[in-house]
Amino acid sequence: EAQVTQNPRYLITVTGKKLTVTCSQNMNHEYMSWYRQDPGLGLRQIYYSMNVEVTDKGDVPEGYKVSRKEKRNFPLILESPSPNQTSLYFCASRPGHLSYEQYFGPGTRLTVT
Amino acid sequence: GQQLNQSPQSMFIQEGEDVSMNCTSSSIFNTWLWYKQDPGEGPVLLIALYKAGELTSNGRLTAQFGITRKDSFLNISASIPSDVGIYFCAGQQAGNNRKLIWGLGTSLAVNP
Numbered sequence: 001e002a003q004v005t006q007n008p009r010y011l012i013t014v015t016g017k018k019l020t021v022t023c024s025q026n027m028n029h030e031y032m033s034w035y036r037q038d039p040g041l042g043l044r045q046i047y048y049s050m051n052v053e054v055t056d057k058g059d060v061p062e063g064y065k066v067s068r069k070e071k072r073n074f075p076l077i078l079e080s081p082s083p084n085q086t087s088l089y090f091c092a093s094r095p096g097h098l099s100y101e102q103y104f105g106p107g108t109r110l111t112v113t
Numbered sequence: 114g115q116q117l118n119q120s121p122q123s124m125f126i127q128e129g130e131d132v133s134m135n136c137t138s139s140s141i142f143n144t145w146l147w148y149k150q151d152p153g154e155g156p157v158l159l160i161a162l163y164k165a166g167e168l169t170s171n172g173r174l175t176a177q178f179g180i181t182r183k184d185s186f187l188n189i190s191a192s193i194p195s196d197v198g199i200y201f202c203a204g205q206q207a208g209n210n211r212k213l214i215w216g217l218g219t220s221l222a223v224n225p
Contacts, residue, residue, distance in 0.1 A: 042217040
């Protein structure tokens with residue numbers, strides 16, 4: 001089954017404790033993104049990657065890092081999480097940057113206390 | 114970041130009613146997409162529009178790419194309880210690194 005998977009689905013952590021949210025897609029897509037979703041603010045792009053070893057900032061990159069060492073994986077790293085990063089996070093992929101039909105993962109609900 | 118103007122923000126309707134929502138922008142878009150997000154899930158693509166004036170259906174859903182290329186509309190006919198969720202529009206402008214610009218969503222509630 002074609003899908004985007006994220007882990008963990010739920011995470012409660014404390015301020016400053018580094019964490020990684022994994023994302024993997026099995027559709028051989030070139031383009032991957034991370035979004036956060038907050039009430040009243042919709043979906044905001046954090047980082048995106050147009051291909052392996054190519055990443056770039058989205059609209060709200062502060063406090064986040066990403067890497068794209070393999071085509072299928074695009075982990076999101078919070079080096080020192082803060083309470084304002086409490087949010088619902090979505091990974092997404094699409095075939096290429098010229099294709100706009102994007103597929104989303106199921107989401108990771110992160111709480112930072 | 115830039116956002117699309119999506120309205121209405123929320124709707125509460127009776128089962129069987131038709132629903133209309135729209136997205137507008139002051140800028141021209143080359144592509145419009147409509148997504149639905151069920152509670153606790155990620156958004157799922159419903160309809161993609163690539164040409165001004167294009168009218169595309171997916172079951173009871175119909176979406177249109179506005180002639181001015183600055184707006185798009187989504188209609189749902191004969192709503193049912195499983196239509197509940199948040200509907201998002203997204204658009205892509207020429208250039209702009211092919212980034213999608215998103216609306217804030219329309220939350221739909223259906224009373225059985």
